[in-house]
Amino acid sequence: MRLVSTKHIKPGATLGQTIYNDNGMILLQKEMCLSENILQRLIDQGITYVYIEDDETKDINVEPAISEKLRKEATESVREIFSEIKSDDLLSNSFILDKEEKGLMAIVNRLMEEINHHEESISLLADIFLTDDYIFQHSLNVTIYSLAIGSALNLSKKELSELGTGAILHDIGKAFIDPVVLQKPNKLTDEEFALMKEHTTIGFDLLRKQSSVSSVVAHCAYQHHERLDGSGYPRGLVGDEIHKYAKIIGVADVFDAVTSNRIYRDAMLPHEGLEILYAGAVSLFDKQMVEAFKKSVAVYPNGLxxxxxxxxxxxxxxxxxxxxxxxxxxxxxxxxxxxxxxxxxxxxxxxxxxxxxxxxx
Structure with a gap:
């Protein structure tokens, strides 16, 4: 298979990878002939790259980072948590996450297991979704990348479990941000950006009330937008004032944001996303963590x-x-x-x- 920009594919090409919606339902089956209308639909939906069949590359293997079954279950778990929390009273002493704890931990442990058994470096370009709610796929992708970084840094099993839980819940505060602001297709106004930044504090306040959630997991939601030089938010922390899990999640969060398909902009290829991380290494991101990320992720994916x-x-x-x-x-x-x-x-x-x-x- 060959990885090609949707803008450069000629009608009549054969799709190399199945495309799903965010519920795991098949939208476009592998081996489907791509007509001009289908190609335009992909472009309109913000799908920047897809795999196509090609005689010169038909033997190239592209394996998803995690199984289709686990991705569907994990995404649905995140969706349910967000939905239940959003329907609850934010100011009440909610224990929604307490009852979800076992299922969430099981998901994180299964993600760790599949990542550790994945023979090649991680590439999420093989997992193509047409989604109406980016946040669920983003939460899962950030978790996968964070666990990969943590493994490369030789974190213990307990640390990886905490990191994975913090990563999967890092954007939980966005459940309470106005969807109009959250899904706005162009640049936010200063007022809208100020509202968006509140998701870190909202998430922290929510998580720290849960008896089953550790303080470090709550601080992942609180600190994942902090930067080493103090330019981040919400508190402008510097250096080691930021928890190491939040530093890891911050790296994964930025990389997934710039390499994900969005309707309002083209996704970057992994090497372009890595260049952004390296540009911010030392001043914004921990260089050791960026190096660990580089060891874990396929900068130039198979088929490119x-x-x-x-x-x-x-x-x-x-x-x-x-x-x-x-x-x-x-x-x-x-x-x-x-x-x-x-x-x-x-x-x-x-x-x-x-x-x-x-x-x-």
């Missing part, structure tokens, strides 16, 4: 067409574990952009060759 520094063009076919910016490449065009008999190149060994551009023809 890339331009090499010597002018050759190839397709990413496999990842080098812990060397996510140095994948295996199937070279398909020479320096003159002429088709050739494909051959394999391992960028972990060819250190003088780098990837200089993506999604090239």
């Amino acid at each position: 067409t890339v331009l090499l520094s010597d002018g050759r063009i190839g397709v990413v076919i496999k990842q080098n574990k812990n060397l996510c910016d140095r994948p295996y490449i199937r070279v398909i065009k020479d320096k003159n952009k002429q088709m050739i008999t494909p051959y394999e190149l391992d960028l972990a060994k060819e250190l003088n060759i780098t990837i200089t551009a993506c999604n090239v023809e």
Whole structure:
């Protein structure tokens, strides 16, 4: 399969990966022929990249980071928690999360297990959804990325469990933000942004009242928008005043936000999202955590067409574990952009060759 921008796909191409809605229902089946109308619908829905079948890359394997069954169950669990909390009185001494604790912990533990058994670096581009409520998929994606970072940092099982719970609930305060503001397709006004920022404090106040929720989990909701240099919110904390879980979730949150499909802007590719993290390393994000993230995530996903520094063009076919910016490449065009008999190149060994551009023809 090949990963291609929906704006560059020609009608008649064959879809390589099934596309779901956020309830896990199939909307477009794998192997469906993509008509002009279907392609336009994908673009209109904010789907920036999809996998298509391709003779040169039909043997390239793209595995989801977690199983379809677990993703559906986890998303539904987050949806139910948000829905129940939203229908409850925010000011009451609510114990909704107390009764949901076992199910939530089971979800986090299963996510940890599947991530640890995933043979390649994590890529969520294989999981394509048409969603009316971004927040549920975002909460799950941030949890997956956070657990991957935590594992790379050698956190204990107990720490990973706390981190995962904090990540899956980090945006719980958004249940009480006006949907008009939450889903606004263009830039927020100063007043709307001030309202949006309140989700951190609302989430903290809610979580700290739950007898089954630890203080560090509540602080994940409170601090995930804090930044090392004090430029974050709600308290402008600096450096080690920010809990390490919140620092990890902050990295995962930004990466997923910029690499997710949204109707009002194109998703960035993973290497572009990583560049944003590196640009903020030291001043905004903990550099050690950004490095751990880089080890865990497929910066150049399988199926992506890339331009090499010597002018050759190839397709990413496999990842080098812990060397996510140095994948295996199937070279398909020479320096003159002429088709050739494909051959394999391992960028972990060819250190003088780098990837200089993506999604090239």
